[in-house]
Amino acid sequence: xxxxxxxxxxxxxxxxxxxxxxxxxLILKLLQAWKEPLSHFNQHIEHHQELPDDSLSKxxxxxxxxxxxxxxxxxxxxxxxxxxxxxxxxxxMASSEGTGLSISNxxxxxxxxxxxxxxxxxxxxxxxxxxxxxxxIMPENSC
Amino acid sequence: DLLxxxxxxxxxxxxxxxxxxxxxxxxxxxxxxxxxxxxLYKKSNxxxxxxxxxxxxxxxxxxxxxxxxxSVWTPYCVQLASKNEVFDKxxxxxxxxxxPDPPVHLNWTLLNTSQTxxxxxxxxxxxxxxxxxxxxxxxTLEYELQYKEVNExxxxxxxxxxxxxxxxxxLKTARDYEIRIRSRQRxxxxxGEFSEILYVSFSQIGIGxxxxxxxxxxxxxxxxxxxxxxxxxxxxxxxxxxQPRLKMLIFPPVPVPKIKxxxxxxxxxxxxxxxxxxxxxxxxxxxxxxxxDLWVExxxxxxxxxxxxxxxxxxxxxxSADHLKSHTCLGAKDDDSGRASCCEPDIPxxxxxxxxxxxxxxxxxxxxxAAEKEEDLLCLDRQDNESxxxxxxxxxxxxxxxxxxxxxxxWAPFADSVESPRPSVHTRISNQNSLTSTDFYAQVSDIxxxxxxxxxxxQKSKMGRAQRESCTEQNFTMDNTYFCEADVxxxxxxxxxxxxxxxxxxQSYNEDAYFTTxxxxxxxxxLGASTAEPPSSEMPVxxxxxxxxxxxxxxLVLNATALPVPDKEFNVSCGYVSTDQLNKIMP
Numbered sequence: 001x002x003x004x005x006x007x008x009x010x011x012x013x014x015x016x017x018x019x020x021x022x023x024x025x026l027i028l029k030l031l032q033a034w035k036e037p038l039s040h041f042n043q044h045i046e047h048h049q050e051l052p053d054d055s056l057s058k059x060x061x062x063x064x065x066x067x068x069x070x071x072x073x074x075x076x077x078x079x080x081x082x083x084x085x086x087x088x089x090x091x092x093m094a095s096s097e098g099t100g101l102s103i104s105n106x107x108x109x110x111x112x113x114x115x116x117x118x119x120x121x122x123x124x125x126x127x128x129x130x131x132x133x134x135x136x137i138m139p140e141n142s143c
Numbered sequence: 144d145l146l147x148x149x150x151x152x153x154x155x156x157x158x159x160x161x162x163x164x165x166x167x168x169x170x171x172x173x174x175x176x177x178x179x180x181x182x183l184y185k186k187s188n189x190x191x192x193x194x195x196x197x198x199x200x201x202x203x204x205x206x207x208x209x210x211x212x213x214s215v216w217t218p219y220c221v222q223l224a225s226k227n228e229v230f231d232k233x234x235x236x237x238x239x240x241x242x243p244d245p246p247v248h249l250n251w252t253l254l255n256t257s258q259t260x261x262x263x264x265x266x267x268x269x270x271x272x273x274x275x276x277x278x279x280x281x282x283t284l285e286y287e288l289q290y291k292e293v294n295e296x297x298x299x300x301x302x303x304x305x306x307x308x309x310x311x312x313x314l315k316t317a318r319d320y321e322i323r324i325r326s327r328q329r330x331x332x333x334x335g336e337f338s339e340i341l342y343v344s345f346s347q348i349g350i351g352x353x354x355x356x357x358x359x360x361x362x363x364x365x366x367x368x369x370x371x372x373x374x375x376x377x378x379x380x381x382x383x384x385x386q387p388r389l390k391m392l393i394f395p396p397v398p399v400p401k402i403k404x405x406x407x408x409x410x411x412x413x414x415x416x417x418x419x420x421x422x423x424x425x426x427x428x429x430x431x432x433x434x435x436d437l438w439v440e441x442x443x444x445x446x447x448x449x450x451x452x453x454x455x456x457x458x459x460x461x462x463s464a465d466h467l468k469s470h471t472c473l474g475a476k477d478d479d480s481g482r483a484s485c486c487e488p489d490i491p492x493x494x495x496x497x498x499x500x501x502x503x504x505x506x507x508x509x510x511x512x513a514a515e516k517e518e519d520l521l522c523l524d525r526q527d528n529e530s531x532x533x534x535x536x537x538x539x540x541x542x543x544x545x546x547x548x549x550x551x552x553x554w555a556p557f558a559d560s561v562e563s564p565r566p567s568v569h570t571r572i573s574n575q576n577s578l579t580s581t582d583f584y585a586q587v588s589d590i591x592x593x594x595x596x597x598x599x600x601x602q603k604s605k606m607g608r609a610q611r612e613s614c615t616e617q618n619f620t621m622d623n624t625y626f627c628e629a630d631v632x633x634x635x636x637x638x639x640x641x642x643x644x645x646x647x648x649x650q651s652y653n654e655d656a657y658f659t660t661x662x663x664x665x666x667x668x669x670l671g672a673s674t675a676e677p678p679s680s681e682m683p684v685x686x687x688x689x690x691x692x693x694x695x696x697x698x699l700v701l702n703a704t705a706l707p708v709p710d711k712e713f714n715v716s717c718g719y720v721s722t723d724q725l726n727k728i729m730p
């Protein structure tokens with residue numbers, strides 16, 4: 001996977017230990033890393049005649065969801081920063097943009113099954129991170 | 144015994160923090176020297192295989208990887224080996240093998256009961272498996288609940304949900320129920336094991352209604368019976384009602400399939416030629432008629448000779464009778480048979496553009512028969528029951544026929560070779576059984592889409608003239624219209640197309656002018672086995688004979704014409720009696 005190079009915590013304890021800013025930053029970095037490959041993938045599979053139509057629409061839907069999620073996390077991050085829940089570490093955000101572009105080129109060379117496999121894993125990762133983050137920030141809500 | 148290799152049966156992580164792999168030893172230990180089976184593992188980014196850290200915690204033939212050895216989204220590979228001999232290998236990542244433990248602490252509470260006390264609603268609650276850390280949100284679980292009555296066999300399933308409580312509605316208080324729940328990670332598809340069964344018994348809390356065993360079911364039977372009766376009454380009343388509008392509204396008339404312009408009764412009972420004449424209005428049918436050369440014949444009408452009494456008489460007959468006939472055959476009826484669209488009411492025209500003409504076929508045998516009898520050229524008779532006395536008498540004709548062998552022109556190829564749309568002649572069925580004089584017929588050159596038969600006597604004569612002029616050296620009797628094929632062949636003239644308006648197959652008309660006994664003889668049983676034997680030049684042949692009976696598209700029964708045996712003075716070149724000759728023959 002093209003995101004394999006990213007250093008992400010692979011265990012629950014690690015996720016609970018790293019600071020929230022870093023966790024947030026990681027989440028955003030992951031979402032950013034998938035933005036470009038997803039759009040490229042959508043363009044790629046549009047030319048596949050044998051795929052059913054709902055697969056294509058589903059892929060588009062997923063791309064949109066990832067984009068919306070990233071926007072949402074950014075907004076929440078801004079809110080958290082403004083509320084002082086997390087500290088400001090802006091330089092982390094800038095670097096994520098740069099690495100995102102370089103990683104996405106590698107993503108374009110993957111096969112379709114590997115692409116989907118990697119995306120599934122990373123989406124699971126993002127979900128777990130977000131859940132942990134949520135329960136760390138607001139432990140009272142269904143945690 | 145078969146040697147069963149050790150195999151890795153499964154690897155499972157209950158909470159996405161640890162995982163275990165289980166294997167089966169097979170009968171390896173018994174058959175070979177006991178050896179130690181090892182489980183080696185390797186992360187994707189490593190080179191070396193490492194041995195399992197814990198063989199004990201998960202039980203026999205298992206390997207347990209605790210949290211320190213587990214990294215969740217990392218690809219692992221494990222292999223079962225024994226001293227460099229690899230038995231089995233598996234690669235996975237931990238987030239894919241998550242199978243949660245079953246939920247615990249199932250219980251139920253009564254929500255409410257129905258007024259009759261027969262049914263009740265309960266709420267089932269449970270706790271998530273203790274190993275899974277749902278509290279921190281590390282793993283999200285879905286639960287599926289199944290329940291059934293105690294003495295049933297099939298479990299009813301509820302769809303998976305995230306919450307740890309679910310209501311069950313409308314359970315029968317008289318019965319006991321069993322409930323079980325299983326869980327799975329939300330993003331995966333496989334469920335873990337089922338929990339322990341929870342027993343629900345209403346009698347325990349004192350509301351069991353043992354005496355209300357009878358269940359008031361919906362009276363389906365009565366509903367169906369009354370519904371059917373009501374519907375029947377409604378239908379009958381509508382059908383019997385005098386109001387046509389209501390009837391039309393409820394039961395609109397079903398349109399029967401109908402070819403435009405065709406009466407379906409006609410198709411069923413009508414005679415073929417009539418049907419053909421109607422259907423010829425439709426272009427695509429026309430070509431079929433043209434290809435059906437079995438009873439197509441061509442008659443030439445010599446319009447150039449107005450002195451011909453016979454023709455006049457026949458003309459009159461054609462016109463008058465045809466006029467009548469058109470109304471009987473294809474009359475412009477007011478019904479929707481559509482024949483009016485095919486037939487023109489103003490049929491009598493001098494160019495014989497009648498929608499159906501009387502045709503006569505010529506046959507050598509018929510001619511001979513006609514020589515014996517006073518018969519006229521008849522039209523096709525529509526009624527099949529008409530007697531045919533003359534046809535049986537073929538013996539003298541056969542003698543004659545045998546003498547006619549020298550001029551055996553290949554008639555058959557003509558008929559077959561003419562693939563082009565020859566005008567099919569509509570045989571007009573005449574009610575008249577006997578004609579007082581010879582009828583002369585025009586060759587049908589075209590059938591217009593409107594159903595009018597366009598005869599082409601003029602062109603024919605023109606063509607004949609043209610041929611005559613060009614074939615002056617020929618010795619055949621040049622009356623205007625009739626030629627033998629043989630003679631014609633000798634001087635085939637490519638007639639200019641502009642001379643003949645319909646089409647370029649005019650030239651073929653010469654050939655087509657002659658009747659193909661080949662086609663007739665297959666069906667004219669009474670004529671005997673007269674194959675394509677043209678009449679000899681010695682015997683004057685009746686050119687046209689009325690077709691008495693049409694048995695089928697393949698069948699024609701010919702009446703002998705009333706032509707007497709011509710004298711030898713008639714110079715019949717190839718067996719055809721020209722019009723003039725025929726005029727002399729016929730009274």
